[in-house]
Amino acid sequence: MVELSTPLKWLLRVVAVGYVFFLVAWPVALIVQRTFADGFTTMADTLSDPQVQHALWMTAQVAGAAVVINTVFGVTISILLVRYEFPGKRMLSALIDLPLAVSPVVVGLALLLVYNGRTGWFGPALEANGLQIIFSTPGMIMATCFVALPLVVREVVPTLTEIGDDQEQASRSLGGNAYQTFRRITLPSIKWALVYGVVLSLGRALGEFGAVKIVSGNFTGQTQTATLIVEQKYQNFEQSEAYATSFILATISVLCIVVVSLLRPKEPTS
Amino acid sequence: MATVSVSATARPAPRRRAGSRRSTLTRGAALGLGVSLVWFSLLVLIPLSAVVVTAAGGGWDTYVSILTNEQTRAAIQLTVGQAVLVTCLNIVIGTIIAWVLVRDQFVGKRLLDVVIDIPFALPTIVAGLVLLSLYGPNSPIGLEWANTSRSVSLALAFVTLPFIVRTVQPVLEELDHDVEEAAASLGASRSTIVRRIILPSLVPAIAAGAALSFARAISEYGSLVLLSGNLPFKTEVVSVRVLSFVEGGNTAAAAAVATIMLAVALIVIVVLDVIQRRVAHRG
Numbered sequence: 001m002v003e004l005s006t007p008l009k010w011l012l013r014v015v016a017v018g019y020v021f022f023l024v025a026w027p028v029a030l031i032v033q034r035t036f037a038d039g040f041t042t043m044a045d046t047l048s049d050p051q052v053q054h055a056l057w058m059t060a061q062v063a064g065a066a067v068v069i070n071t072v073f074g075v076t077i078s079i080l081l082v083r084y085e086f087p088g089k090r091m092l093s094a095l096i097d098l099p100l101a102v103s104p105v106v107v108g109l110a111l112l113l114v115y116n117g118r119t120g121w122f123g124p125a126l127e128a129n130g131l132q133i134i135f136s137t138p139g140m141i142m143a144t145c146f147v148a149l150p151l152v153v154r155e156v157v158p159t160l161t162e163i164g165d166d167q168e169q170a171s172r173s174l175g176g177n178a179y180q181t182f183r184r185i186t187l188p189s190i191k192w193a194l195v196y197g198v199v200l201s202l203g204r205a206l207g208e209f210g211a212v213k214i215v216s217g218n219f220t221g222q223t224q225t226a227t228l229i230v231e232q233k234y235q236n237f238e239q240s241e242a243y244a245t246s247f248i249l250a251t252i253s254v255l256c257i258v259v260v261s262l263l264r265p266k267e268p269t270s
Numbered sequence: 271m272a273t274v275s276v277s278a279t280a281r282p283a284p285r286r287r288a289g290s291r292r293s294t295l296t297r298g299a300a301l302g303l304g305v306s307l308v309w310f311s312l313l314v315l316i317p318l319s320a321v322v323v324t325a326a327g328g329g330w331d332t333y334v335s336i337l338t339n340e341q342t343r344a345a346i347q348l349t350v351g352q353a354v355l356v357t358c359l360n361i362v363i364g365t366i367i368a369w370v371l372v373r374d375q376f377v378g379k380r381l382l383d384v385v386i387d388i389p390f391a392l393p394t395i396v397a398g399l400v401l402l403s404l405y406g407p408n409s410p411i412g413l414e415w416a417n418t419s420r421s422v423s424l425a426l427a428f429v430t431l432p433f434i435v436r437t438v439q440p441v442l443e444e445l446d447h448d449v450e451e452a453a454a455s456l457g458a459s460r461s462t463i464v465r466r467i468i469l470p471s472l473v474p475a476i477a478a479g480a481a482l483s484f485a486r487a488i489s490e491y492g493s494l495v496l497l498s499g500n501l502p503f504k505t506e507v508v509s510v511r512v513l514s515f516v517e518g519g520n521t522a523a524a525a526a527v528a529t530i531m532l533a534v535a536l537i538v539i540v541v542l543d544v545i546q547r548r549v550a551h552r553g
Contacts, residue, residue, distance in 0.1 A: 101535035103489030110317030207393025
């Protein structure tokens with residue numbers, strides 16, 4: 001293994017640590033410091049603000065629904081991509097990754113063009129049947145699903161490929177039906193990859209901003225989510241409330257990272 | 271965090287049996303595929319084609335005139351320029367950080383490893399607010415960069431920090447030390463080993479990370495909203511331009527600008543696919 005000279009080693013170490021410190025660590029620490037500059041009063045005030053309460057509840061609903069939908073979709077697609085052959089498979093596999101590279105603003109625009117109630121492709125017909133998508137919860141759930149779509153697939157596909165299908169075949173040859181094989185064999189073996197994907201999706205779903213801003217219409221007290229209220233509070237010069245709400249969001253996302261980094265070494269396959 | 275494990279190594283290319291392109295779907299699997307495809311189309315494919323169709327609806331001349339509008343052109347130039355700049359920065363810094371995390375030993379290394387993931391986990395609007403606290407008004411270190419083009423670089427550098435680190439790190443970990451020792455025993459100097467042996471094997475991972483980092487930088491919105499001030503001709507990026515078209519009700523113009531961003535996204539996906547395949551082939 002190549003050993004760098006001591007001065008060079010120190011130089012690289014200082015560059016790496018210094019860059020991360022100034023770009024990430026110090027600014028994040030400042031947010032914490034500003035949130036608790038006057039003890040817990042700001043936090044208590046923010047949490048008792050009905051607008052903030054509603055926004056947090058909205059975020060929880062939208063993120064929860066999106067994560068459930070993406071988990072079901074993700075597991076289904078992963079199994080199909082790994083265990084079956086069908087025409088167009090390679091194309092599907094590449095397209096699944098597309099949402100990672102599309103700007104949230106474009107996601108919002110795309111959904112708006114199809115589902116808005118006046119001029120959208122499907123919007124007027126859906127609205128005539130009583131289903132409003134844009135400027136309402138279904139649209140926000142769709143936007144969140146879109147941006148977090150590939151996260152579960154990305155985690156589950158490698159694990160499924162690695163474990164192979166010997167055990168599944170054994171289960172089937174012993175008379176297990178598809179559901180039993182999935183519950184008893186497939187699910188336990190992809191469990192950690194799945195949990196990992198779900199935590200990542202949850203983090204992404206809670207933090208979505210651009211796409212949700214467009215499809216929700218950002219109506220205070222109705223379709224406003226936690227990330228949208230941070231923007232509004234900051235621009236209305238209620239900065240301490242903006243910091244406090246950010247702190248709540250940041251805490252949840254940092255918890256997600258910690259959970260993920262604790263889970264990782266336990267993965268039986270790695 | 272694995273959002274980036276898009277890496278060259280993460281997903282093995284789907285197995286293809288030579289000659290057999292026949293479907294092996296059972297009835298249940300076919301149903302599952304059908305339902306998933308309907309959802310995927312309703313959610314992703316149809317909306318994205320709506321963007322392209324809307325952009326094409328006005329005809330070629332309208333399309334060109336929207337894109338050559340001075341303010342839009344300035345936004346595109348700024349975004350592409352900053353994205354290239356930040357990606358180059360990430361190629362250097364990201365590789366250094368990955369090297370330090372794998373080959374160096376020091377107190378606090380594990381903490382550094384965790385902090386690298388924060389930009390991924392943090393909601394983008396919070397990321398902007400976080401940067402404002404150190405580089406905004408009343409900056410404790412006297413760097414008031416808010417509302418200048420530096421604030422754009424700063425926000426993009428923040429949100430793209432983990433990409434190259436997280437794609438290079440696993441490859442560096444798996445690198446075979448024997449080759450380095452063989453080179454050393456044959457009299458190669460340290461710089462030769464780094465240049466001729468280590469860097470070439472990192473290239474696919476660096477390229478994959480750079481592609482992701484570029485795509486993310488082009489499309490970034492949330493972290494810039496509060497930080498950059500969105501000043502036309504100065505700090506307005508493409509996604510802000512799209513949003514202001516949407517808010518003004520001009521969806522045709524928004525769609526026209528969005529097609530450019532979609533094209534970049536597609537190119538990046540293709541590049542990643544090619545890199546993954548090449549690496550899988552070689553391994």
